[in-house]
Amino acid sequence: MILHYYTDYKFDLENFTGTVAVTNLDGILIKVYEYKESLLFSIFKPKDDSSKKNTSKSNGCNGSDFCNQYLDPVIVIGRPGANISYAGLEELYGNGANTQGSAAEFGSGSGGSSYSNNNTTEEDRIDNQLTGKADCVYQKMVDNNNNINWILENFKDGDQPSQFDLIFKMSTTLLDATNASTTKSGNTFIIEINANTLSSRTTLSLARTIIHEGIHARLREFAVRKGSNSITFPGVYEYYRIYQKNWDHQQMADFYRGTIAKGLKQFDNGQHSDQFYDDMAWEGLANIVDANSRPNEIYTEAWKKLTIDEQNRIKNTIINEKNNGNKTCVK
Numbered sequence: 651m652i653l654h655y656y657t658d659y660k661f662d663l664e665n666f667t668g669t670v671a672v673t674n675l676d677g678i679l680i681k682v683y684e685y686k687e688s689l690l691f692s693i694f695k696p697k698d699d700s701s702k703k704n705t706s707k708s709n710g711c712n713g714s715d716f717c718n719q720y721l722d723p724v725i726v727i728g729r730p731g732a733n734i735s736y737a738g739l740e741e742l743y744g745n746g747a748n749t750q751g752s753a754a755e756f757g758s759g760s761g762g763s764s765y766s767n768n769n770t771t772e773e774d775r776i777d778n779q780l781t782g783k784a785d786c787v788y789q790k791m792v793d794n795n796n797n798i799n800w801i802l803e804n805f806k807d808g809d810q811p812s813q814f815d816l817i818f819k820m821s822t823t824l825l826d827a828t829n830a831s832t833t834k835s836g837n838t839f840i841i842e843i844n845a846n847t848l849s850s851r852t853t854l855s856l857a858r859t860i861i862h863e864g865i866h867a868r869l870r871e872f873a874v875r876k877g878s879n880s881i882t883f884p885g886v887y888e889y890y891r892i893y894q895k896n897w898d899h900q901q902m903a904d905f906y907r908g909t910i911a912k913g914l915k916q917f918d919n920g921q922h923s924d925q926f927y928d929d930m931a932w933e934g935l936a937n938i939v940d941a942n943s944r945p946n947e948i949y950t951e952a953w954k955k956l957t958i959d960e961q962n963r964i965k966n967t968i969i970n971e972k973n974n975g976n977k978t979c980v981k
Contacts, residue, residue, distance in 0.1 A: 786979035852975030895941035
């Protein structure tokens with residue numbers, strides 16, 4: 651067997667954060683493991699057709715995003731030794747449940763996503779009703795094989811029909827401080843993009859919104875799908891045990907900022923530094939509306955671990971992009 655290590659940090663086996671892909675000598679994927687500070691957090695299992703793919707960089711292997719493209723949904727392990735005993739998350743995100751983007755002090759909020767074009771087929775189960783600049787940004791991401799496509803895999807009908815549908819639409823009722831909102835009605839997740847503020851938003855910020863809220867939908871789909879429980883998705887349930895209604899923002903801040911940054915870099919054709927995209931990924935993941943005590947705001951645990959200098963750099967990056975970034979989308 652061959653071990654393939656991927657990390658965005660200094661390589662250190664004693665304190666490793668990143669992805670380890672295991673392949674045979676022919677490059678056929680066997681299994682993938684995600685680590686944070688040398689603690690096993692997630693295990694990815696190959697899809698039924700993964701034997702036709704390998705982990706060579708020519709096939710898109712580049713850490714977590716390779717895993718997301720070619721593997722079945724993540725099995726989240728969570729914190730070692732956790733005592734998990736609580737009800738299913740359907741009670742939290744049942745019919746009519748709503749989660750809106752936060753209005754952070756440096757002008758952030760949540761985002762949204764979608765997959766197909768307006769000519770949605772029944773098999774896709776993804777209905778894109780976005781218009782104008784939001785639709786343009788979304789279509790560019792999908793057409794250019796952005797990692798938004800991984801996020802949308804949960805809602806596509808492949809070998810097994812998806813349990814849930816996904817709708818993307820515009821909203822004129824969201825507050826200006828809210829970039830997007832995700833709700834669940836029956837078996838349908840609905841992501842609404844704020845139409846009132848669309849003209850003032852940059853295309854890169856819209857792309858971040860699409861990825862950010864798409865991850866929300868994917869995580870929540872894990873939480874409420876048939877058979878979801880503390881055994882099948884222990885990490886999701888562990889985050890809910892600790893953070894209650896703030897669980898998905900906290901989990902995203904801890905483990906999905908790299909996914910957001912990679913998607914932004916893909917959309918932006920790498921015009922900026924990796925640090926720039928890492929900073930942009932923080933929008934909506936620093937101070938959030940406390941879903942356990944609305945309308946109060948709290949800081950995510952990941953944000954609180956940063957130094958003041960790091961926090962200021964991130965705030966300045968987001969504010970500068972908001973004020974000076976490109977606001978025109980040309981497909």
